[in-house]
Amino acid sequence: MFGAIAGRYDFLNHFLSANFDRRWRQTCVRELGKRMETAKPLILDIGCGTADLSLAFSKLGPVIGCDFCHPMLRVGAQKIAANNRHSPVFLLGADALMLPFAASSFDIVVSAFVLRNLTDIDRGLQEMRRVLRPGGLLGILDFGMPEIPLIAPFYRWYFCKILPKAGKLISGVDGPYGYLPASVQTFPRAEELKLRIEHAGFNDAEYKLLTAGIAVLLIGKAI
């Protein structure tokens, strides 16, 4: 599904979110940066796609981005070559449910708009915990559905009716942009995700609703 839209993915992401996706990634970097205890942390970005989050996190330390979709990784590799990076960014083909890293390999693990797509959310969280060192930080970004009365109906109309049509028109592919609202609506709410993160072996799990709850940032500290 992601392979079919890789070439238009970045444009659609920024266009359909009115560039809010960039802000959400920057918020993720800022919030984890505030809590970080290591000067130059080694960072893993799971489901890195076209590497936007990996590039944003290279501000804090070296990043390995992994994804199982090679067309997305190819776009990411071109961007990494063309961008100024603060620290090195490496890309790797890998499955989030079976990460090819030893336990306790990373200081920070991040993942944006991926958890919702995994066939087994808890297994994904357990893999994130396994590769983090004790005390390491987890940051997960994903979509939510706003519940504020004035915003919620308008957003629901945009997200469920307009976005799938615009996504299909621009990407030329039917499917992924219809799947997006469907997957967000069945995705657990932030409060439940926080509990599942704690259950996977994290302390002090917390979440922040971003842009009235359109996106959610979840943070945890590995036990």
Ligand SMILES: C[S@@+](CC[C@H](N)C(=O)[O-])C[C@H]1O[C@@H](n2cnc3c(N)ncnc32)[C@H](O)[C@@H]1O
């Ligand atoms: C919506 S994109 C997000 C990409 C990027 N993180 C971002 O912020 O734009 C979801 C990505 O997760 C990847 N993905 C989904 N399931 C995966 C899995 N089991 N293992 C590795 N990557 C996965 C997809 O290939 C896709 O590139």
